[in-house]
Amino acid sequence: MINVVVTYTVNPDFVSENKVNIQKFLDDFKKLDPSTFEYKVYVKEDGITFLHYSNYMNEEIQHEVLNVPSFKEFQRLRDESGLNGSHKVEILQSL
16 A cells, blocks of 8 residues: 655645646546545645645556546646645655
């Protein structure tokens, strides 16, 4: 099992657009087999920091999920919005 946490902070004027872009890829993820991965998105109390939690059965599933076109577009738009070095990816090890 692969477990990943991604956090990043967007500019306040990009929050609404980011939420719309997230919903697009989450809707597309529903077309995939939900027994092979989990993907959840949260907004922290500051209202501008997003946390994405995901786990994947294996690397093949992770690759399939992360290459959904709407997810790739979300990433591009998020990155172009200006993250100011706040993007952080953490791989979690289960006990």
